Amino acid sequence: MPKKATEDEFSRKALGYSKFYGGKVGFAPKVPVRSLDDFSIWYTPGVAAVSKAIQAEPGLSFEYTGRWNTIAVVSDGSRVLGLGNIGPEGALPVMEGKALIYNYLGGVNAIPLPVKTKTGEELISLVKALEPSLGGVNLEDIESPKCFEVLDRLRAEMEVPVWHDDQQGTAGVTLAGLFNALEVTDRKLAGTRVVLCGSGAANVATERLLVEAGSDPRDIIVVDSKGILHPEREDIDQLMLKNKWKYEIALSTNGDRVTGGLRDALQGSDVLVAAAHQGPAAIKPEEISVMNKRSIAFFLANPVPEMLPAEAHAAGAEVVATGRSDYPNQVNNSLLFPAIFRGALDVRARTITDSMVIQAATELAAFARERGLSSDYIIPTMVQWEVYPRVAARVGQAAVREGVARKELTEDESMRAAMATIERSRKVMNQLRNGGVIVDPPE
Amino acid sequence: MQLRHAKKEDLDAISDLIVRTKRLNNEFDPLFAVVSDAKPRAEKYVQSTLGAPGHLLLVASEGTKVVGVIRAETRERIFYEPHKEGRITDFYILPEYRRKALGHEMLERASAELKKLGVEIVVADVPAQNEIANRFYAKRGFRALTHQFGKIP
Incomplete structure (x- = not known):
C-alpha cells in the first residue's frame, strides 16, 4: 500500500477535525440584517409580495x-x-x-x-x-x-439539471484526460481501440460519451468480472433483464467479437480505462504489455489504483493516469463538477446534456494543452483554478446553443458570471477565516 | 437472412439456442432451474426432432450462422375443437437479431408450415412469468388458453 502513513494521518485528522467543527458546511445569510425591522422585508409582511410574484410566474423563483x-x-x-x-x-x-x-x-x-x-x-x-x-x-x-x-x-x-457524478463526472473528466493522452501519443479518437475494464457507473457513462464524442462503438471493448462483453455471452439474456445499460453496450461494442478476459481485450488495444478494482495489483504487467506501442492506461480506482504508475510504465504504457493527487495526471471529478454546475446554473439550464459534458471535457483538455502537454501532464490540476470559469462558460454556451438554457448569456457574460460567483465564494471563505469565524483546527 | 428447415449441420448451433431459451426462462422463474448437462440433453432433443414426422424445426440463418430457432410439434386435442394443434415448444433469437421483426416472420412462417401439416390451432408453451414471451404472443393475437400451476410438494 503506497503512502500508508499519510492516509492514516488524513484519517486521524478527518475524525478529529470533523468533531471539532461539527460538520464541514452550513448555512450563511446573503442579506444584511441592519435591525429587526429588516425582517419585515425578508420575512412577513414584505415577503408575501415576493411569494405572490412567484406564484404568478414560478420561473421568477430563479430570480427572487x-x-x-x-x-x-x-x-x-x-x-x-x-x-x-x-x-x-x-x-x-x-x-x-x-x-x-x-x-x-x-x-x-x-x-x-x-x-x-x-x-x-x-x-x-x-x-x-x-x-x-x-x-x-x-x-x-x-x-x-x-x-x-x-x-x-x-x-x-x-x-x-440532474447529474450523477459517478457517471457523468467521472466519464467527463476521463474524456478530457483521454483527449490529451491521444494528442501526446499522436492518435485520433476515431480508429483508437479503447478497452474499458469495469462496467459500473463510470465506464457505462464513459462508453456513451466516447461514442458521442466520435468513437466507433465497434472499437470499444468492455470487460467486467465475467470477461469481455459481447452479444453472445452466456449471461446476455440475464443482462437484458437486470442491466439494460450493460446489455446495450454488449450489443453495440466489440465489433471484432473478441472473447475471453482482460488480456484478450488488451491485445492490440491503444487505451485502457480501468474503473473496477482496488489495486495495487488488480491488473498485471503482462496484461499491459500486450497493448499496442505508446499505450495509454487510466487506473481510476480510489484510493489505490488498479496498478501503480511506475509498474504500468515499466510494462510499456506511455501515458498513465490515476485518481490520486500524489501521481502525475490526476483524473479527478473535482476538476469538472463545480464548473459544470456553475455554467449550467448561470444560464438556468433545464438539463445537462452529454454534449455539454463533452464541451466541458474539451475545454478542460484545451486548458492543459495551452500549458504544454507531456506524458506527465495531460490534465489540469485542481490548483489551476482559472480553469473553472472557462469550463463553466463553455458549458453555459453549449446549453444556450442546445436550447436548454432559460437565460441566454453570451460567452463573455457566462465567463464573468462564473468568475464573480466563484470569487464571491472564495472571498466569503477568506473573510470568515480572517474574521476569526472559521478558526484553524487545533493540532 | 434466411428462414429454412433445420439441417443436421445445424445441430450444435440449435442446441445452444435451445439451452439459452431454457436459461432465459429461469431468469423469470426459479422453478425452471436449468440442469448442468443441458447441452447434451438439448442435442438429443434436437436430434429426435430433425426430420421426425409431425415435427417442425425452422431456423433463421445469416450465411452459415444460425441466429434463431423455432420448434413445434403437432398434437391431438382429443376432447376439443379445433382438433389438430401445432404446439410451439421452443423459440429463441440471438439478442442482436432481435427488434428487427425476425420473431414475427419466424412465427408467421412456422404457422404456415404447421397449417400445411393440417394444424387448425397454433399454441405456444411459455412460462407464465416470462413477460417477454407473454407480450410477444399477446401482441400477435394469441391469448392464454390454459394455466399450469406448480408447487414443490
Whole structure:
C-alpha cells in the first residue's frame, strides 16, 4: 500500500477535525440584517409580495430566491466511496465534503442531503418532489444498476439539471484526460481501440460519451468480472433483464467479437480505462504489455489504483493516469463538477446534456494543452483554478446553443458570471477565516 | 437472412439456442432451474426432432450462422375443437437479431408450415412469468388458453 502513513494521518485528522467543527458546511445569510425591522422585508409582511410574484410566474423563483444557485447533493448511501452500502448517515460526511468542493471551487450553494430510501422508485419520487427548491441535483454514491435508472428517469422527468457524478463526472473528466493522452501519443479518437475494464457507473457513462464524442462503438471493448462483453455471452439474456445499460453496450461494442478476459481485450488495444478494482495489483504487467506501442492506461480506482504508475510504465504504457493527487495526471471529478454546475446554473439550464459534458471535457483538455502537454501532464490540476470559469462558460454556451438554457448569456457574460460567483465564494471563505469565524483546527 | 428447415449441420448451433431459451426462462422463474448437462440433453432433443414426422424445426440463418430457432410439434386435442394443434415448444433469437421483426416472420412462417401439416390451432408453451414471451404472443393475437400451476410438494 503506497503512502500508508499519510492516509492514516488524513484519517486521524478527518475524525478529529470533523468533531471539532461539527460538520464541514452550513448555512450563511446573503442579506444584511441592519435591525429587526429588516425582517419585515425578508420575512412577513414584505415577503408575501415576493411569494405572490412567484406564484404568478414560478420561473421568477430563479430570480427572487437562492434557487438559481442551489443544488442538493443526494445519496441513498448504497455505494459510498469504496465502502459499499453504508447507509445515508454514513454517507453524510462524504456529501458534506462534496458540498464544500462545490462551494469553494464552483461557488455553488450545495446542500448535503443523504436520504433514507430503499428502491430506485422511492428515490426518484423524493428527488422530484424537491424540484421547486432547487436549481439542480447532484446524485452521489448510488449503487449500479439502480443509479442508471434513477439518473435516466430524473433527467427525463425534471426541469432542472440532474447529474450523477459517478457517471457523468467521472466519464467527463476521463474524456478530457483521454483527449490529451491521444494528442501526446499522436492518435485520433476515431480508429483508437479503447478497452474499458469495469462496467459500473463510470465506464457505462464513459462508453456513451466516447461514442458521442466520435468513437466507433465497434472499437470499444468492455470487460467486467465475467470477461469481455459481447452479444453472445452466456449471461446476455440475464443482462437484458437486470442491466439494460450493460446489455446495450454488449450489443453495440466489440465489433471484432473478441472473447475471453482482460488480456484478450488488451491485445492490440491503444487505451485502457480501468474503473473496477482496488489495486495495487488488480491488473498485471503482462496484461499491459500486450497493448499496442505508446499505450495509454487510466487506473481510476480510489484510493489505490488498479496498478501503480511506475509498474504500468515499466510494462510499456506511455501515458498513465490515476485518481490520486500524489501521481502525475490526476483524473479527478473535482476538476469538472463545480464548473459544470456553475455554467449550467448561470444560464438556468433545464438539463445537462452529454454534449455539454463533452464541451466541458474539451475545454478542460484545451486548458492543459495551452500549458504544454507531456506524458506527465495531460490534465489540469485542481490548483489551476482559472480553469473553472472557462469550463463553466463553455458549458453555459453549449446549453444556450442546445436550447436548454432559460437565460441566454453570451460567452463573455457566462465567463464573468462564473468568475464573480466563484470569487464571491472564495472571498466569503477568506473573510470568515480572517474574521476569526472559521478558526484553524487545533493540532 | 434466411428462414429454412433445420439441417443436421445445424445441430450444435440449435442446441445452444435451445439451452439459452431454457436459461432465459429461469431468469423469470426459479422453478425452471436449468440442469448442468443441458447441452447434451438439448442435442438429443434436437436430434429426435430433425426430420421426425409431425415435427417442425425452422431456423433463421445469416450465411452459415444460425441466429434463431423455432420448434413445434403437432398434437391431438382429443376432447376439443379445433382438433389438430401445432404446439410451439421452443423459440429463441440471438439478442442482436432481435427488434428487427425476425420473431414475427419466424412465427408467421412456422404457422404456415404447421397449417400445411393440417394444424387448425397454433399454441405456444411459455412460462407464465416470462413477460417477454407473454407480450410477444399477446401482441400477435394469441391469448392464454390454459394455466399450469406448480408447487414443490
